[in-house]
Amino acid sequence: MKATEFIKIGIVAALAGIFISSCTEENYLKYDYGTFVNVSSSGTTAISDGGETLHITDVANGCSALTAGARQYIVCDVIEQNSDKSYNVKLTGVSTAKVVEITDMATVEDESKIANDPVFVQSAWVSGGYINMIIEYEYIEVSPTEAVHEFNLYWDQNYNTPESTMFKLRHDGKGEAGPDSPYKKYFSYLYRYICFPIRDYAPEEGKTIQLEYNWYDSSDSDTVTTTISSTTYSPSKYVQEAAK
Numbered sequence: 001m002k003a004t005e006f007i008k009i010g011i012v013a014a015l016a017g018i019f020i021s022s023c024t025e026e027n028y029l030k031y032d033y034g035t036f037v038n039v040s041s042s043g044t045t046a047i048s049d050g051g052e053t054l055h056i057t058d059v060a061n062g063c064s065a066l067t068a069g070a071r072q073y074i075v076c077d078v079i080e081q082n083s084d085k086s087y088n089v090k091l092t093g094v095s096t097a098k099v100v101e102i103t104d105m106a107t108v109e110d111e112s113k114i115a116n117d118p119v120f121v122q123s124a125w126v127s128g129g130y131i132n133m134i135i136e137y138e139y140i141e142v143s144p145t146e147a148v149h150e151f152n153l154y155w156d157q158n159y160n161t162p163e164s165t166m167f168k169l170r171h172d173g174k175g176e177a178g179p180d181s182p183y184k185k186y187f188s189y190l191y192r193y194i195c196f197p198i199r200d201y202a203p204e205e206g207k208t209i210q211l212e213y214n215w216y217d218s219s220d221s222d223t224v225t226t227t228i229s230s231t232t233y234s235p236s237k238y239v240q241e242a243a244k
Contacts, residue, residue, distance in 0.1 A: 027079075028077045028079055029078040029079070029080065030078040031077050033077070033089070034074070034075045034093075035048040035049055035050060035073070036048070036049045036071065036072070036074075036097065036127060036128055036130070037049070037071070037073075037074055038071055039067060039068055039069060039070050039071070040069075041068050041069055042068060043065065044056050046066060046072075049127040049128030052085045052087060053086045054076065054087055055082070055086070055087065056089060056090075056091050057088045058079070058089075058090040059090070060090060060092040060093075065094075066091070067096055071096075072095060073095050073097060074091060074093060075093035076092055076093075077089060077090040077092060097132070097193035097195045098193065098195070099197070100152060101196070101197060102167070102197065103153070103154050104154070104157070104201075105155060105157070105158075106157060114170050115170060115171065115172035115173070116170050116171070116214050117137075117138075117171040117177040117214070118137065118177060118179075118215050118216060119135055119137045119169060119213055119215065120136040121133055121135055121169065122134040122191065126198065128195075129199055130195040130196060130197055130198060131167065131198050132193070132194075132195050133193070133194050134191060134192075135151065135191070135194060136190070136191055137149065137190060138173065138176075138177045138178075138187045138188075138189060139177070139188060139190045140187065149172065149176075149177070150174075151169065151170070151194055152169075152170050153167050153170075153196045155201045156168055162207075164203075164207055164210050165201070165203040165210070166209075167196075167209060167210070167211050168212045168213070171214075179216075
């Protein structure tokens with residue numbers, strides 16, 4: 001059975017800035033700083049959601065370089081500060097986010113026809129003008145149909161109140177996901193970063209965001225409620241697992 005779950009997301013203006021800790025024996029200012037960034041066209045500089053300019057001056061062995069023009073989640077070691085909010089960093093982890101525009105549910109003729117396969121939101125927060133999510137979903141490592149899963153976020157004005165606004169996350173597994181899938185015994189689980197630009201649907205200050213999605217019944221509760229912290233979010237363990 002699938003259950004509808006909710007997350008209440010507290011709006012934050014941006015991720016917190018880099019906190020300068022005491023120097024390590026390698027003279028780095030900070031280890032494992034994680035943030036979403038928008039990468040420059042050169043691919044060597046990125047602007048974090050906290051407004052820092054990060055200059056990539058070194059890349060760890062086995063770590064991919066940044067992708068020019070992309071939105072990516074990175075983990076880095078801060079080597080030195082150049083000026084206010086400008087830093088040289090060593091890149092240690094990177095994963096490309098999928099950016100998807102939000103759809104107004106009012107433009108959908110029949111909501112019941114939207115695919116609604118299971119998807120689990122590991123975490124969700126607002127920064128950099130996006131609703132950012134780390135999601136987990138069922139997939140088949142060697143797909144017999146070469147299906148490409150799709151994820152869409154819908155704004156539903158029917159649930160817009162003075163206190164909150166509603167978004168609905170929908171997953172289309174192209175027939176390969178869900179409890180009735182003929183491929184269920186082949187399922188694995190994949191993490192992915194997805195960012196939805198919130199510019200046209202940003203709620204008024206003080207409102208919360210409700211996020212609705214389908215997952216399997218929980219023995220504890222079918223409803224999940226969390227408040228997003230304004231501190232820097234650093235889910236380093238997901239960086240190498242997240243789909244690029």
